[in-house]
Amino acid sequence: MAIGLHDSDFKNPVIRWVDQRMPIFTMMQKEYGTFPTPRNFNYFWNFGALAMVNLMIMIATGIFLAMHYTPHTSYAFDSVERIMRDVNFGWLIRYVHMNGASMFFIVVFIHIWRGMYYGSYKAPRELLWMLGVVIFLLMMATAFMGYVLPWGQMSFWGATVITNLFSAFPFVGDWIVTLLWGGFSVDNPTLNRFFSLHYLLPFVIVGVVFLHVVALHITGSNNPLGVEPKGPQDTLPFHPYYTAKDSFGLVIYFIVFAGFVFFAPNFLGHPDNYIPADPLVTPAHIVPEWYFLPFYAILRAVPDKLGGVLLMFGSILVLFVLPWLDGSPVRSMRFRPVARIAFLLWTVCFFVLMYCGGMPAEEPYVTVSRIATAYYFGYFLVILPLLARLEKPLPLPESIARAVLGGGGPMPAGAAAKPMDKA
């Protein structure tokens, strides 16, 4: 082997020639072939891969939609209708993009829920978790700006309300809002920059996803038991075991996705967005897209402009410090009887907020929103820190293999190589 070349294991002369100079094949084999992965994943561990696929679908459909879309207040709405009626398969590409945004949030909400239930945010995966929160914030910004582009009534008034949130900040608020608008109201300059940023941010997401995956491949995956693998008996090679399991989950995901696209493409949308934007008429009942409803409910639960805005942003920013709020060394809620109930209640509160966010701002929804908001933050800021001290967790299994296989000590070395004989 010449000096400076990578020592490649590949036999195919072409692959070997490339691999010696740029060992991407060795890297892929290490990170996605033989990568040791806990053997006890359940289907919740499909959702990272699903999110990755969803991101690629959004970028692909988005690039093709951008070939036909016109980011101008006079043409935007009509150009979207032209995509629906005149462009070959335009209806399909747009509905996939539109419902893909909803699917992305469904997948990511479950992915985040998985991380919270099984304690994936705890040491040593804090940075991995925080990068995930960054991706979530970028997704929300991208989805918001994407929703503005069709320039319907909900686009326009959603953009007006959300950008006005920043006016709540003292001293700099108005300056920020004018900066966002590029004028004195949501208008053509706003639409133009939102289109530009809506095109840019997905690629920023790709970059942070890359970092997310890098961090994941240093610490390795968490698992439903929350117990670190102790040796080869606790793991399986990623391929073919989890490539196959992810592929199965992907098929189910595609069935649900196709169900929306082909049978209920506007089920998750709002009919008012098929009315062209009119700066003179606000729709009677404006609501954001369903995935923003829990946070919108928190905003409306607070009877103070700045307080509501801070709490709304705080409801997501609190996730950044979650690894330090939850001091319990036990990761999986399976072994935390009290925290488990507290977390499931938090989940209920999340859905209650989602429901209230879609309702008019009147009783009883306001009071219910306030109680749910109090519990949302109480879980993070009071219950988790207290339980870390007070809760007595259930005994943890000695190892993954022991818990999975039941009885018996650690498996003999090399046991994982032929798992079929023992399953």
Next chain:
Amino acid sequence: MAEGAGASASDGTPRRDFLTLVTTAFVGVGVGAIAWPFIASMQPARDVLALSSTDVDIAPVAEGMAVTVMWRGKPVFVRNRTPAEVQEARTVPLSQLPDPATDQSRVQKDQWLIVVGICTHLGCVPLGQKPTDPRGEYGGWFCPCHGSHYDTSGRIRKGPAPRNLDVPQYAFTSDTKIKIG
């Protein structure tokens, strides 16, 4: 051997190889099925196809004059040729033409020549529509980009262009109206 656990060595077709091939085939079909609508979306849309013909009123075009009309985003030259120009186009022997074609094969009515105004070399618009334009050495059109000369039948006579100016599909809908496309 456990059922399905590995190769059925007896018939020489390992089960896993079969599964891999089937999986790969389905992935291939799936990718193709997904790629199809994306590629199709880049083809002309319905509204573009709906605008693919142009009606022209040729009544105001006097003998010796020409008009340029837009058809599918391209200029089309409509020229009312003088008898001398028609005569000139019809007397030249085909053997002198780089892209041999009779004048009769390029027109429907003797005086009216209708050609796409795009030089067949690299796509510039030749000069010669206005009376003040240079019309090249053969009295038709002259492309200033790379010096192609077209005659009064729009045929290439000199210069780098490989073909005569294209004749679009058109029909006379009345004595004074044509429909291009």
